[in-house]
Amino acid sequence: MLKDNVLKKLNEQIQLEHYSANLYLAMSSWCKVNGLDGSARFLYAHSAEEMMHMHKLFNYINETGSMALVSSIDAPQTEFKDLRNVFEKTFEHEKLVSARINDLVELAFAEKDFSSFNFLQWYVAEQHEEEALFLGILDRMDVIGFDGRGLYMVDKEIGKLSTVASQGPA
Numbered sequence: 001m002l003k004d005n006v007l008k009k010l011n012e013q014i015q016l017e018h019y020s021a022n023l024y025l026a027m028s029s030w031c032k033v034n035g036l037d038g039s040a041r042f043l044y045a046h047s048a049e050e051m052m053h054m055h056k057l058f059n060y061i062n063e064t065g066s067m068a069l070v071s072s073i074d075a076p077q078t079e080f081k082d083l084r085n086v087f088e089k090t091f092e093h094e095k096l097v098s099a100r101i102n103d104l105v106e107l108a109f110a111e112k113d114f115s116s117f118n119f120l121q122w123y124v125a126e127q128h129e130e131e132a133l134f135l136g137i138l139d140r141m142d143v144i145g146f147d148g149r150g151l152y153m154v155d156k157e158i159g160k161l162s163t164v165a166s167q168g169p170a
C-alpha cells in the first residue's frame with residue numbers, strides 16, 4: 001500500500017496526464033481546422049501517448065492495492081494565436097509536468113518509498129525526451145521561418161515527427 005501523501009500526489013499526476021491528453025487533442029483540433037494537417041496528426045498521436053502515461057500511473061497505483069482515482073479534468077484552451085503559440089504552450093506545459101514529476105520523485109525518496117521512486121524514473125526519462133522534442137520543434141520553426149511557404153514546410157516537418165513521436169525526433 002502506498003502512503004497517503006504519495007498516493008495523493010500520484011493521483012494528481014493521473015489528473016495532469018489526462019489534462020495533457022485533452023490539451024493536445026484540443027490543439028490537434030485547432031490545427032486541423034486551420035489547415036495544419038501535419039501538426040494536427042502529430043498532436044493527435046501525442047495525445048494518445050499522454051493517455052498511455054495516465055494509464056501507466058493508474059495501473060501502478062492499483063497494483064499496490066491502492067485506489068487510482070478518475071477525477072474531473074479542467075477544459076483545455078481551444079484558441080491559439082498561431083502555430084508557434086501552440087508549440088510554445090506545449091513546451092511550457094511539458095516543463096510544468098517535469099516539475100511535478102520531480103516533486104513526486106523527491107517525495108517518494110523522502111518517504112523511503114523506493115518502489116515508487118523506481119517507477120517514477122521512467123517519467124523522469126520521458127520528460128527529458130518530451131522537453132527535447134518540443135524544444136526541437138520550436139528550433140525547427142526558427143530555422144525554417146514562416147515567410148512564403150514557411151508555414152507549409154514547418155507543418156510538413158512536424159507531421160513527419162508523428163510517426164516517431166515516442167522515440168523523439170530523427
Ligand code: OFO
Pocket residue numbers: 016017020050053094097126127130
Ligand atoms: Fe507529455 O509527458 Fe506526460 O504529460
